[in-house]
Amino acid sequence: MNQIIKFTANRVWRTYRGGKLLDMIEGKENPQDSSFPEDWIGSTVEARNIGREHISEGLAMVKNDQGKYVPFRQLLEKDPQFFLGQSGGTIRSMNDIPLVKYLDSSTRLHFQAHPTREFAQERLNMPRGKTEAYVILETREDISTPYIYAGFQRSPSRAQLKEWIETQDITSIESCFDKIPVKPGDVFILPGGRPHALGEGILMLEIMEPSDLAVRFEFERCGYEIPEQARFMGKDIETALDVFNFAPVPSEKINAEFRCYPKVIAVDEQGNKLEELIGASETSCFTVKRAQIKGYFKRNENAFFYGIVTEGTGVLRMGDKITQLNRWDRFFCPLGVREFEYQTDLGMSILECYPGNS
Numbered sequence: 396m397n398q399i400i401k402f403t404a405n406r407v408w409r410t411y412r413g414g415k416l417l418d419m420i421e422g423k424e425n426p427q428d429s430s431f432p433e434d435w436i437g438s439t440v441e442a443r444n445i446g447r448e449h450i451s452e453g454l455a456m457v458k459n460d461q462g463k464y465v466p467f468r469q470l471l472e473k474d475p476q477f478f479l480g481q482s483g484g485t486i487r488s489m490n491d492i493p494l495v496k497y498l499d500s501s502t503r504l505h506f507q508a509h510p511t512r513e514f515a516q517e518r519l520n521m522p523r524g525k526t527e528a529y530v531i532l533e534t535r536e537d538i539s540t541p542y543i544y545a546g547f548q549r550s551p552s553r554a555q556l557k558e559w560i561e562t563q564d565i566t567s568i569e570s571c572f573d574k575i576p577v578k579p580g581d582v583f584i585l586p587g588g589r590p591h592a593l594g595e596g597i598l599m600l601e602i603m604e605p606s607d608l609a610v611r612f613e614f615e616r617c618g619y620e621i622p623e624q625a626r627f628m629g630k631d632i633e634t635a636l637d638v639f640n641f642a643p644v645p646s647e648k649i650n651a652e653f654r655c656y657p658k659v660i661a662v663d664e665q666g667n668k669l670e671e672l673i674g675a676s677e678t679s680c681f682t683v684k685r686a687q688i689k690g691y692f693k694r695n696e697n698a699f700f701y702g703i704v705t706e707g708t709g710v711l712r713m714g715d716k717i718t719q720l721n722r723w724d725r726f727f728c729p730l731g732v733r734e735f736e737y738q739t740d741l742g743m744s745i746l747e748c749y750p751g752n753s
């Protein structure tokens with residue numbers, strides 16, 4: 396298999412509700428919110444859902460050359476040199492593949508914080524933490540001011556937070572945050588350690604380090620109680636508190652800390668544009684670009700990426716091989732492809748998610 400790999404939906408159970416828009420994208424007859432608010436795109440990561448260990452969730456399945464469904468990661472493992480390529484003289488591993496998701500919330504998510512890579516390696520014996528980024532795609536019409544919470548604007552002391560978590564004083568926890576309004580097109584980076592909660596009514600593309608590690612410090616949302624084992628990654632509360640970055644991010648510093656501003660990499664005379672949304676100055680964990688195509692756009696890339704069509708339709712050409720691309724389609728472009736072209740009649744916008752530089 397030496398071509399572009401397209402993915403089908405890969406819905407994953409979560410502790411919060413949403414997913415109606417994902418049902419619509421999949422063309423389901425009766426779209427509705429459920430406990431499957433996320434679609435893990437070409438995922439090589441298994442979800443950690445306490446109480447559902449008997450179900451394998453998260454890993455994306457693709458058809459191999461014999462027409463049999465196999466985990467996508469199994470396909471990659473067959474020829475990592477072609478699919479993933481090298482970084483610093485060594486072949487990239489599964490740990491270098493970002494986890495990319497559609498996330499569609501109908502309720503505010505519970506408060507959580509993810510470990511940094513250092514914390515994951517030093518304290519959890521895991522290769523990756525969960526620095527994550529959000530590209531806002533749509534917000535629901537019935538939500539007047541969609542928002543996220545990110546970082547403490549008014550940091551509690553460690554002892555104070557511990558007490559609020561133990562007593563589940565959510566009013567006090569919430570009072571540490573300001574609502575950060577979001578709209579389609581906004582991009583945010585949320586480094587490991589930063590407490591956060593995503594608001595209701597947001598469809599986003601989420602890009603993160605390949606792990607499913609979370610400290611969930613709000614135990615009940617909309618009638619669902621998070622089991623004890625799932626709250627602090629199976630550790631005690633002191634370990635969970637060690638995950639937090641308590642440094643305050645006052646409201647006037649929110650943009651500098653979390654918001655990412657697109658940088659134009661290339662524009663041509665047809666009006667095609669390539670931008671970097673998230674790059675090395677924001678994180679070393681992954682890179683995100685946006686290709687806005689007006690006609691015929693020749694591309695040359697030296698790394699693998701996940702492509703997500705967020706607007707319009709068109710095709711991706713590799714020599715004489717043509718892949719049709721419709722809105723919301725998602726695909727994987729192996730490093731071995733290197734040269735390809737996008738083509739569209741009416742315009743097309745593609746988010747490209749690459750590995751980072753570490």
Ligand SMILES: O=P(O)(O)OC[C@H]1O[C@@H](O)[C@@H](O)[C@@H](O)[C@@H]1O
Binds near residue numbers: 409
């Ligand atoms: O339902 P749980 O597993 O707590 O996760 C809820 C979701 O929270 C968000 O903030 C992101 O971190 C997602 O990647 C994650 O899947």
